[in-house]
Amino acid sequence: MKQIHLSLIRFVLFLACFQGFAKDYIVTDFGAKNDGITLNTCSIQKAIDFIHEKGGGRLVFESGNYVTGSIYIKSNVTLQLDYGATILGSTNPFDYIKDAKIGWMSMIFAVNQENIGITGKGTINGRGFITANNMVSYIHRGVYTDPLKYDRPNETNRPQNIYFRECKNIVITDITLRDPGSWNQTYDQCKNVFVNHITVDSKSYWNNDGIDIVDCDGVLIKNSYFDAADDVLCFKSHSPDFICQNVVVDSCVGRSSANGLSLGPYPAGVLKISK
Numbered sequence: 367m368k369q370i371h372l373s374l375i376r377f378v379l380f381l382a383c384f385q386g387f388a389k390d391y392i393v394t395d396f397g398a399k400n401d402g403i404t405l406n407t408c409s410i411q412k413a414i415d416f417i418h419e420k421g422g423g424r425l426v427f428e429s430g431n432y433v434t435g436s437i438y439i440k441s442n443v444t445l446q447l448d449y450g451a452t453i454l455g456s457t458n459p460f461d462y463i464k465d466a467k468i469g470w471m472s473m474i475f476a477v478n479q480e481n482i483g484i485t486g487k488g489t490i491n492g493r494g495f496i497t498a499n500n501m502v503s504y505i506h507r508g509v510y511t512d513p514l515k516y517d518r519p520n521e522t523n524r525p526q527n528i529y530f531r532e533c534k535n536i537v538i539t540d541i542t543l544r545d546p547g548s549w550n551q552t553y554d555q556c557k558n559v560f561v562n563h564i565t566v567d568s569k570s571y572w573n574n575d576g577i578d579i580v581d582c583d584g585v586l587i588k589n590s591y592f593d594a595a596d597d598v599l600c601f602k603s604h605s606p607d608f609i610c611q612n613v614v615v616d617s618c619v620g621r622s623s624a625n626g627l628s629l630g631p632y633p634a635g636v637l638k639i640s641k
Contacts, residue, residue, distance in 0.1 A: 389423040390446070391416070393432065400430020405456060407435040417443050422481070427451040427488060435461030436525070439476040439484075447488025447541055455492040455525060455547070459501040459510070462525045470522045471548070472529035476536075483537035484528070492527045494547030495570040501547075521573050524548035530556055539563055545570035550594070554580040555608055561587045569595035569623070576600070576620060581608035592620040597628035 396413035398406040410425075414437065417423045422442025429450030435458070439445065447453065455473045456462070462471045473492055476482055484490070501519045504510040512519045524547035530536060531554045538560070543550055544567040551566075553559050559582055568574040576592035578600045579585055592598045598620035601610050620626050 388442075388444075389417075389420075390426050391423055392426050392428065394428065398432055400428070400432050400451075402431030402433060402454060404433060405435065405461065406432050407437060407456075407461065410434055411437050414438065414440055414443050424485075427453065427486075434473065436463035436465075436472060437474055439474060439479060439482045439530075441479045442481045444483040444485055444537070445474075447484065447486035447490070449487040451486070451488035453488070453490045455490075455494070455497060455527070457493050457496040457500055459497055459504060459523075459525075464522065465529070465531075468529060468531050468554070470529055470552075471525040472527070472552075473525050474528045476530040476533050478532045479530075480534040482530075482533060482535070483539070484541055485537065485539045487540055489542040489544060490527050491544050492525060492546040492550075492570070494524065494545045494574070498524050498547045498571045518572050521548045524571070524573075527551055530554065532556065534558055536560065541565075542567070544568065546574055547571055548573055549575045549578050549596075552578040552580060553582050553585070554578075554604065556582045557584050559585040561585075561590060563589045564591075566590070566592040566594065569593060571595070576622070578602060579610060579613060580604050581610050582613070583609075583611050585613040586616070587614070587618060588616045590618045592618065592622075594620070594622050594624070596622070596624045598622045598626045600625075600628040602628075602630060 398409040418440035424444045424446040426446045431452045433454045435456045464471045505512045527546045528551040534557045536559045539562045542565040550568040574595040576594040576598040580602045
């Protein structure tokens, strides 16, 4: 366990130094509006792409409300949410991508990227209750196909707030995550994940977890508060080719309407637990 702490500390210090020299870019300079009405998906994605192509930096969201559908973070880009800034999920389910590789919807994706993060005192609000019920309406009208078990859309057809897959060197600090349409934040087959001092209010709809760690290697979750309708800390394996290992949870508080700690439930892979 000392080894994992040292490895993650070295990574966090490296990323802090990188961010200290990285340039800040203001999202409104790319045309995004903080009025809580304008759909900013294209503007935010263009900003991320630009920063990535320039070698990296922080995309800063100043105080205000920024509506978006699905966006993809790319290598060496950090989303910085200043105090008073909120990224609001669109309430239109058709503004979200169901990623072909992952098979899930999410507001914020990252796939096969490195040195990425979401930081600051701001908020990510999925507005999941409204979005999920809008999806139910579309399914009843026959414009979206879903089994609709118990009159709920399948978990994969409702947006999470964050889904990172096969990424390396991730920092999630200080933010508030709230009201996802499905699970809340998933880190899947990722390496070196540092989560510190976040607040999670995840009880707007069914299946709202606190945090899902899937087949990851090297995870440190510290000083965070979770309030979840479903599982708070959920460690899983989705693949027989990977395991979930080297995970430390330190000084966290959680409240759950289901399980405070969930191991599984998928039998395909292996969860390795050390004392």
